[in-house]
Amino acid sequence: MTRIQTLRPLMPLILAVLALPAIAQYLQVPKPSPGLMPNPAKGQRLYEKNCADCHGNDLKGSNKGPPFLHKVYEPSHHGDPAFQLAVRSGSRAHHWQFGEMPAVPGLTPDDVAHITAYIRMRQRRIGIQ
Numbered sequence: 001m002t003r004i005q006t007l008r009p010l011m012p013l014i015l016a017v018l019a020l021p022a023i024a025q026y027l028q029v030p031k032p033s034p035g036l037m038p039n040p041a042k043g044q045r046l047y048e049k050n051c052a053d054c055h056g057n058d059l060k061g062s063n064k065g066p067p068f069l070h071k072v073y074e075p076s077h078h079g080d081p082a083f084q085l086a087v088r089s090g091s092r093a094h095h096w097q098f099g100e101m102p103a104v105p106g107l108t109p110d111d112v113a114h115i116t117a118y119i120r121m122r123q124r125r126i127g128i129q
């Protein structure tokens with residue numbers, strides 16, 4: 001038996017090990033810059049441009065996406081990392097019947113932190129915290 005044939009049964013394992021760094025990076029939550037002060041006013045502008053089409057200008061949802069002024073999105077159920085992940089990778093339909101959320105390109109983790117701060121401010125105003 002040649003060497004390569006000996007290795008063949010191990011190929012799936014070898015490939016999995018080689019893919020580990022990529023998988024680890026994929027699983028890592030994007031992080032905003034250290035010391036960033038999330039700014040709800042900036043977040044509102046970014047939200048209206050990138051999210052409002054589906055989640056509603058008033059954060060009350062649309063026929064394409066769910067409302068954020070809803071208990072499901074309170075911080076203890078969907079923490080800030082959920083926002084970073086949804087924007088970077090999209091989200092499978094699991095709470096609602098709107099279908100999948102596609103990834104939203106062109107936003108940095110800092111942008112997403114501003115957007116999240118805006119959503120949290122609006123949620124707090126109606127007692128979702």
Ligand code: HEC
Nearest residue numbers: 050051054065082083086091093094095096098100101104
């Ligand atoms: C094309 C429509 C669309 C756009 C644009 C969109 N979303 Fe979504 N989003 C959805 C849908 C649909 C869901 C619900 C998935 C489900 O059933 O749970 C969702 C769910 C989410 C969730 C919950 C993810 C989870 O873990 O359950 C977050 C957070 C979120 N969106 C953030 C955002 C932010 C922030 C933006 C703007 C940067 C944005 N979305 C833009 C359609 C959209």
